Amino acid sequence: MTDTVRxxxxxxxxxxxxxxGSSLEELIEVFGVKKPYLIANAKVNNKTESLTYQVYRPRRVEYVDISDSSAMRTYVRSLCxxxxxxxxDTLPDAEVYIEHAVSRGYYFHIESNVEVGEKELMAVKKRxxxxxDADIPFIQVEEEIAEVVKLFRENGMKDxxxxxxxxxxxxxxxxxxxxxxxxxxxxxxxxxxxxxxxFDVVPYNGGFLLVVPNRQNPVELEPVIPQQKLLKVYREHLEFLKISKLDNVGDLNKAIRTNKISEIIQVSEAYQANEIADIAKEITERYNDGLRVVLISGPSSSGKTTFRKRLEVQLYVNRLKPVGISLDDYFIDRDLTPLDEFGEKDYESLYAIDLDLFENQIITLLNEEEIELPSYNFVTGKREFRNRRLVMDKKSVLIVEGIHALNPKLTEHIARDKKYMIYVSALTSISLDNHNWIPPADNRLLRRIVRDNRYRGYSARDTISRWDSVRRGEEKWIFPYQENADVMFNSAMIYELAAIRRHAExxxxxxxxxxxxxxxxxxxxxxLRYFNYIADRELPPTSLLREFLGGSSFRY
Structure with missing residues (x-):
C-alpha cells in the first residue's frame, strides 16, 4: 500500500x-503557496474545506485568502x-446573540443577570x-445526531x-x-x-458590534459606518419574530411539523401588507404637500417589482393614480455598457442607464405631457419602442423602480420635497441559531437562482458566476445610498427559505x-437542508415571493 498521494x-x-493524511495546512509549505493575505481555507475538488482537512486520495487543491468571500466567512465564523x-468565560450564565451584519460589522447583544456595559465588554475583548494568543485549536467532532442533540441540551444550547x-x-x-x-x-x-x-468589539446602539477585517484590504479593520435605519428595521422584525415565538430556524421547522405553518404564512403576509399600507398612507399625506415622485431602490432580487405593484394597489385605494416605470427600460444598448475594473461589462453601473433620456421623460411626465416609454430587450441587448404611452394628471404620483433610484445624481434636478425614497431589501432576520445568522445576500442569491432559471433560462452556474460582479456593483452603486431612504421595507419573510428550498435544490x-x-x-x-419543505399551495398569489417562485397574480 502506497504511503503517498498525488x-x-x-x-x-x-x-x-x-x-x-497530510493536512491542507501542512501542504501550504510543501507547495510554497504565497497569497497576499491570510489563507483561511481551500477548495478541494471544487468543494470548500477547512485547512485541517486531510488528503487520502488524489485531489485538486486551490487555496484562498480572506479577500475571498468564502475565506472571509471562515474567518468571521471562527471569530464568533x-x-x-x-x-x-467572563460572564457566567450569560448568552450571546449574534444577530446580523450591519455597519460593516456584526451586531450582537448579551443577555445576562448583570448589566453588560463597556467595562464588561472590555473584559470580553481582553479574554x-x-x-x-493561546493558539487553541478548533477541533471538529462528528457523532450520531442523537448524541450531538443530547450534548447541546445538557449544555443549555436548546437552539x-x-x-x-x-x-x-x-x-x-x-x-x-x-x-x-x-x-x-x-x-x-x-x-x-x-x-x-x-478584530475589535465596540459598543453600538444599545448592543455591540464585532468589527472584522476589510475584505478589500484585510490588513485593516472595516470602518464602522452608521446605519441607523437599517438597524431599526432589523430590530422591528426581531421583535415580530419574538412575538411569533420564532427566534430561529428550529422553531420554524417545529411549526411546519406541527401543521402551524399556514398561520405563520398568513401573519407574515399580513405584516408585510400592513407595512405597505403605512408607506402608502405617508405618501398620500405628503402628496398633499407637493410630493410627486416615489423612488424605489434595492439590491438584486430584493423584490422591488412586486413591492411596487402592491404599493400601487394601495395608492389606488387611497385615491391616488400611480404611474409606474422601471429603470431597467432605460438601459443603454449592451455594446455601449461601461466596463468595470476587471474589464467586464458593468450592468450595475449608473452609467449603464441613459440618464439624459430618463431625466427628459421624467420632467415631461411631471409637466403632465405624454411620453413614449422605451423597452429594453434583454435577449438582443437593444432598446426598443413599442408604442407604450404614459401621461400623468393632477391625481397622479410617479413610481420609479430600479437599483439606482436613491442615487442623488439620477434625479438631481427634482426638488427633495417632491421625492419620497424607499429602500427595499431581503433583510433576513430569522437565524439558524443564536450564533449563526443568515446573510441576506444568501437569501437574495437563492431568489435570483430560482427566478433566473424559471424566467430567463439561466442555469445556477450562470447566476453564481455573475454574483461576485453583482455584489461589487451593489457595494459601489446601491449600499452607499440606502440611508438616504425615507423608509426601509424588509421584503424577507419568516418562512421563505423553507418555501424556496424545493425550487432551488x-x-x-x-x-x-x-x-x-x-x-x-x-x-x-x-x-437549505436545515429547512423543512413548505408546499407552494400555502403561498397567496399576491405574495412577494411569487415574483421568484411563479404563480403570482401580478403581471411582470
Missing part, C-alpha cells in the same frame, strides 16, 4: 506526491466562536485576545439542539470544540485561534462538480 495545487500549478467562548433534530436527513452531525467550550457552525473554521490576527444540483461554481452550489445545498 496532489495538484492550482495556485502553483504543480503536482506533488505527498504523505497520505472565540467571542462566544470569551462571553462564557478574546488571551484565547487568540442548536432544536435546529439539528428538526433538520432533514441528518444521521451524523459535527460540533466544534475550543478548549472546553462547545459550539456549532455550519461551515469551515480556521485551524486555531492564533489565525485571528485582527433541483437547479443547484445541476451544477457540474468539475466547475468552479460547484463550491457555492454545494454550500447553498447544505444550507
Amino acid at each position: 496532489i495538484h495545487c492550482l495556485n502553483t500549478n504543480e503536482y506533488k506526491d505527498v504523505r497520505v 466562536f472565540v467571542l462566544s467562548k470569551a462571553v462564557d 478574546m485576545q488571551e484565547i487568540i 442548536k439542539a432544536l435546529l439539528l433534530e428538526t433538520s432533514d436527513d441528518l444521521l451524523y452531525a459535527r460540533y466544534s470544540k475550543l478548549d472546553n467550550y462547545i459550539d456549532y457552525y455550519y461551515g469551515c473554521l480556521l485551524p486555531s485561534s492564533a489565525y485571528l490576527h485582527l 433541483p437547479v443547484l444540483q445541476q451544477v457540474p462538480r468539475v466547475v468552479e461554481e460547484y463550491s457555492e452550489a454545494y454550500r447553498l445545498l447544505k444550507f
